Amino acid sequence: MAISRRTFTLLFIFFFQSILAEEILVYDNLTVINSPNSTPKNIFTGFVPDGSKLLLSTDIKKFGYESIETSTIFESNLTEQELMTYYEVFLKALDWKILQKERKDKKVLILAESQMKKIISVIIEAKESGSIVKLFLKKQSGY
Numbered sequence: 001m002a003i004s005r006r007t008f009t010l011l012f013i014f015f016f017q018s019i020l021a022e023e024i025l026v027y028d029n030l031t032v033i034n035s036p037n038s039t040p041k042n043i044f045t046g047f048v049p050d051g052s053k054l055l056l057s058t059d060i061k062k063f064g065y066e067s068i069e070t071s072t073i074f075e076s077n078l079t080e081q082e083l084m085t086y087y088e089v090f091l092k093a094l095d096w097k098i099l100q101k102e103r104k105d106k107k108v109l110i111l112a113e114s115q116m117k118k119i120i121s122v123i124i125e126a127k128e129s130g131s132i133v134k135l136f137l138k139k140q141s142g143y
Contacts, residue, residue, distance in 0.1 A: 031059045042070040043137055046090055047120075049083070052076045052133070071136045080126040083133060084108050087122050096120070 023034040036057045039048050048054065057072040076083060084103075091098055091112045100111040106126040113119050117140040125132045 029061045029063075031061075033057045036072070040067075040070045040072055042067045042139075043072055043135060044094075047122075047135055048072065048074055048133075049076055049078060049086060055132075067139065069136070069138045071134065073132065073134050075127075075130060075132055077130045080106065080108055080124050080131050083124045083131055084110070087124075091120075 022036050025032045025034075034056055036054045039045050039054065040057045040059055042059070052074045053076075055073045055075060058070065059067050060069040062068045078086065084101075087110050088098065088101075091110070094114070096112040096114045098110065098112045100109065102109045108122075108124040110122040110124075111119070112122075119138045119140065121134075121136040123134040123136075125134075
């Protein structure tokens with residue numbers, strides 16, 4: 001039994017779409033995206049270096065529309081030291097104040113605050129080749 005070219009193409013597209021598609025879970029004010037296609041809106045694209053692979057992102061909204069807390073996890077080919085330098089330079093260029101910078105074992109923590117009262121935590125974990133980076137952005141609010 002021969003499969004037509006069109007049937008084969010449709011099966012091929014369906015198979016790869018299911019592998020590469022992002023998975024979105026929404027519960028009340030929380031949104032979780034597995035394998036996101038882009039960085040969350042609240043996190044500037046520059047916070048995720050070019051060539052990085054996004055693994056997960058989350059977003060918590062206040063009253064269902066205003067994001068108050070956002071996070072993303074991604075893999076990068078850059079080393080722990082390269083990423084640490086990248087974030088120091090990037091944050092200073094954005095005029096963010098670095099509140100804390102700490103290195104323990106194979107992890108680096110950078111905590112910074114913007115003039116708009118946003119706080120970002122950057123956690124860099126070294127791997128055999130590259131690094132895993134976790135970004136947590138919190139908007140300070142009065143509630």
